Structure formats: C-alpha cells, structure tokens
Amino acid sequence: MNQAVKPAALAVDPAREAEYRAIRLPEDHPPVKAGRVGVLLMNLGTPEATDYWSMRAYLKEFLSDQRVIETSRWLWWPILNLIILQTRPKKKGRDYDTIWNHEKNEGPLKTITRAQAEQTMAALRDEFGDRISVDWAMRYGKPPVKDALEKLLAEGCDRILLVPLYPQYSAATSATACDKAFEALMQMRWQPSVRVAPPYHDDPVYIDALADSMQASLAKLDFEPDVILTSFHGVPKSYLMKGDPYHCQCAKTSRLLRERMGWSADRWKLTFQSRFGPEEWLQPYTDETVKGLAESGVKKIALVAPGFSADCLETLEELDGENREIFMEHGGEQFAYLPCLNDSTEGMRVIEHIVRRELQGWL
Ligand SMILES: C=CC1=C(C)c2cc3[nH]c(cc4nc(cc5[nH]c(cc1n2)c(C)c5CCC(=O)O)C(CCC(=O)O)=C4C)c(C)c3C=C
Ligand SMILES: [Fe+2]
Ligand SMILES: [Fe+2]
Numbered sequence: 001m002n003q004a005v006k007p008a009a010l011a012v013d014p015a016r017e018a019e020y021r022a023i024r025l026p027e028d029h030p031p032v033k034a035g036r037v038g039v040l041l042m043n044l045g046t047p048e049a050t051d052y053w054s055m056r057a058y059l060k061e062f063l064s065d066q067r068v069i070e071t072s073r074w075l076w077w078p079i080l081n082l083i084i085l086q087t088r089p090k091k092k093g094r095d096y097d098t099i100w101n102h103e104k105n106e107g108p109l110k111t112i113t114r115a116q117a118e119q120t121m122a123a124l125r126d127e128f129g130d131r132i133s134v135d136w137a138m139r140y141g142k143p144p145v146k147d148a149l150e151k152l153l154a155e156g157c158d159r160i161l162l163v164p165l166y167p168q169y170s171a172a173t174s175a176t177a178c179d180k181a182f183e184a185l186m187q188m189r190w191q192p193s194v195r196v197a198p199p200y201h202d203d204p205v206y207i208d209a210l211a212d213s214m215q216a217s218l219a220k221l222d223f224e225p226d227v228i229l230t231s232f233h234g235v236p237k238s239y240l241m242k243g244d245p246y247h248c249q250c251a252k253t254s255r256l257l258r259e260r261m262g263w264s265a266d267r268w269k270l271t272f273q274s275r276f277g278p279e280e281w282l283q284p285y286t287d288e289t290v291k292g293l294a295e296s297g298v299k300k301i302a303l304v305a306p307g308f309s310a311d312c313l314e315t316l317e318e319l320d321g322e323n324r325e326i327f328m329e330h331g332g333e334q335f336a337y338l339p340c341l342n343d344s345t346e347g348m349r350v351i352e353h354i355v356r357r358e359l360q361g362w363l
Contacts, residue, residue, distance in 0.1 A: 038157030045140030046107030055089035067176035112310035170246035234272035294330035
C-alpha cells in the first residue's frame with residue numbers, strides 16, 4: 001500500500017515485526033498489533049463478596065449454566081429462582097466467610113489462580129522475554145474470560161493457549177470454560193489462533209507433583225493415617241452415563257497416585273464430594289465414607305483433593321471443615337486435610353510443564 005503513512009504499532013516477534021513494519025497502512029487504519037503468544041489460565045470463579053446479593057449473582061450465573069445443570073430449562077428456572085436463590089446465597093455466604101482472604105478481600109480461589117498466572121508469566125518471560133504474555137480468568141464472575149482475551153489481543157497476542165485448570169475433564173468445568181472463550185472469539189474480526197491444553201489427569205509430572213506434595217504434608221503430621229481418601233468434586237451420575245469421561249479420569253488419577261505413593265488398596269479410597277440436589281451423584285460420597293470409617297473404628301485419616309488445582313470453598317470448608325467434624329463426631333481421633341498443589345513449587349511444576357509442552361512450535 002503506497003498511500004500509507006503509519007507503521008505498525010507493535011510486533012514483538014522480530015520476523016513479524018519486520019513484516020508489519022514493511023506494511024504502510026492508511027491513516028485511518030486501526031493500529032496493528034501482532035507477533036506475541038498469550039496464555040490464559042482459566043478456573044471456575046468465586047463470588048465478589050459474601051453478602052446475599054453478591055452470593056446470589058454468583059450462584060445465579062453458575063447454576064444457570066446448562067453445562068452444569070442439564071435439567072430442562074422450564075423445570076429448572078422455577079427451582080433455581082423460587083427456591084435455591086432464596087436460601088442458598090445466605091447459607092453459602094456464611095461458609096465463604098470462614099475461608100475468605102480478608103487481606104485481599106477475595107476468595108482463595110482467586111488469590112491462588114492469580115499467583116499461578118504471575119509465576120507462570122515470570123518463568124516463561126525468563127526464557128522468552130516479552131514475546132509471551134500470561135493472564136488468568138474465571139468462568140463465572142470476575143475477571144471474565146472475554147476481558148482477558150481482549151487484553152491479550154490488545155497486547156499483540158495473535159496465538160493464544162487456553163488452559164482450563166482442571167486435571168480431569170468434565171463438560172461441567174473444562175468444556176464450559178472453553179465455551180465462554182469461544183463465545184468471545186465469535187465476536188472478533190481478527191481471531192487469534194487458539195489451542196486448548198488437554199486434561200492432565202494421568203500426566204507423570206502431575207502425579208509426581210501430587211505425590212511429592214502429599215509426602216511433604218504427611219511428614220509434618222504427628223500421626224500416620226490408617227486410611228487416605230482422595231476426594232474429587234462430584235457430578236450427577238447421569239453425566240457419566242451420557243459419556244462424560246470425568247469419573248474414569250478421577251479413578252485413574254487416584255490409582256496412579258496410590259501406586260506412586262506405594263499405599264495398599266485397602267488403605268486408599270476414591271470418593272466424590274459436594275453433592276447437590278436429590279439426583280444420584282457419583283459414588284461413594286465423601287461425607288458418608290468418612291462417617292462410615294469413623295463408625296467402623298478407623299481412628300486416623302487424611303483427605304486430599306487432587307482434582308482441585310487450587311484450594312477453595314470445596315476443600316477448605318467442606319473437606320477440612322465439615323468432614324473433619326463428621327469424622328470427630330463419629331469416633332475418629334486424628335484428621336488431616338492435605339492442601340492442593342496451589343502455587344507451590346510442585347504446583348507450578350505442573351502448570352509450567354503443561355504450558356511449555358502445549359506452546360511447542362509457537363515460540
Ligand atoms: C450443581 C451442580 C454442580 C456441578 C455439576 C459441579 C461440578 C463441578 N464443580 C467443580 C469445582 C468447584 N465447584 C465449586 C463450588 C460450587 N459447585 C457448585 C455446583 C456444581 N458443581 C456450587 C453451587 C458451588 C458453589 C458453592 C455452593 O453453593 O455449594 C468450587 C469452589 C468455588 C470457590 O469459590 O471456592 C469449585 C472449585 C468441579 C471440578 C466440578 C466437576 C467436575
Ligand atoms: Fe462445583
Ligand atoms: Fe460444597
């Protein structure tokens with residue numbers, strides 16, 4: 001174009017920089033930014049605050065997602081709006097109060113996901129400089145996936161790797177996070193090239209990191225557990241029957257971890273927590289198993305939640321709070337909750353490994 005007057009505004013990849021600088025754009029052409037690679041870590045989301053209205057907004061968005069609740073809309077709408085949203089926001093707000101990060105005034109899921117993104121960015125920038133940008137977003141609530149994608153594009157990322165932070169794939173988590181990203185991409189004239197990181201439930205780096213983290217936590221205890229429970233977030237059993245691979249992936253993670261830790265099968269259990277509503281969910285249920293173990297005379301247990309990449313309401317309040325109480329009330333004596341990988345050295349080893357592997361050929 002020879003009537004051009006303005007050079008391209010930003011291009012970080014040297015080859016692309018030269019390419020774009022060579023182009024002369026018309027005066028009224030928007031600035032062209034390209035040549036960088038973006039990484040977007042995506043997790044579930046958390047309420048903005050613990051008051052009734054903040055909790056209600058979060059639960060409404062979450063529980064209106066048809067990937068999460070597959071019940072037909074005409075049946076679900078009155079149940080959600082006339083029953084669940086009347087009482088659950090207040091009750092769950094009180095639960096969030098017990099785990100809230102008051103220093104940052106946010107849920108721990110947000111604090112930890114941000115730290116994971118910052119550490120990933122620092123590690124990758126060491127090697128690739130500002131050719132790479134890492135951001136984070138939440139499927140529900142803030143920061144939204146759309147904003148994060150637009151920010152990466154504005155920084156010149158024309159290739160973006162989406163990383164759902166769920167080791168085990170489920171339509172209710174990984175797929176809906178990607179849906180949200182694709183929904184935003186649908187509105188874009190110049191779409192970036194997109195890759196999606198696969199589930200990593202059986203990746204040796206993940207299994208090793210879990211084992212190292214668990215060994216370190218167990219070594220700090222003043223007792224050896226009789227039984228270890230690996231507790232995963234549940235989903236309705238019907239999702240498994242319709243073909244969701246989540247249950248199989250949880251079972252494989254639990255088995256690989258047990259083998260790697262060298263524990264016998266009779267002292268190691270796979271359970272599912274967070275049942276919601278009257279429908280049957282994946283079994284065995286964590287709370288019933290904990291109660292049954294205590295009643296059968298087991299005195300010392302440890303719980304770990306390998307399916308959560310960050311500690312959150314479901315681990316800190318439900319596992320370490322409610323299930324601890326159940327165990328002690330039914331005759332248990334020693335209870336330990338072993339933390340998630342979070343932004344620990346082991347946790348960052350996993351995220352960096354996945355990101356570096358999936359970026360091959362782009363950097
Ligand atoms: C009711 C349906 C739900 C399905 C199906 C479901 C699947 C699912 N969820 C996670 C991870 C998390 N869930 C969290 C909280 C949470 N989950 C549901 C409901 C379903 N989840 C609700 C209503 C809530 C909010 C709290 C409550 O009202 O009970 C969280 C914690 C978020 C936080 O802020 O700390 C996580 C993480 C997975 C992995 C999963 C299926 C694979
Ligand atoms: Fe959930
Ligand atoms: Fe829960």
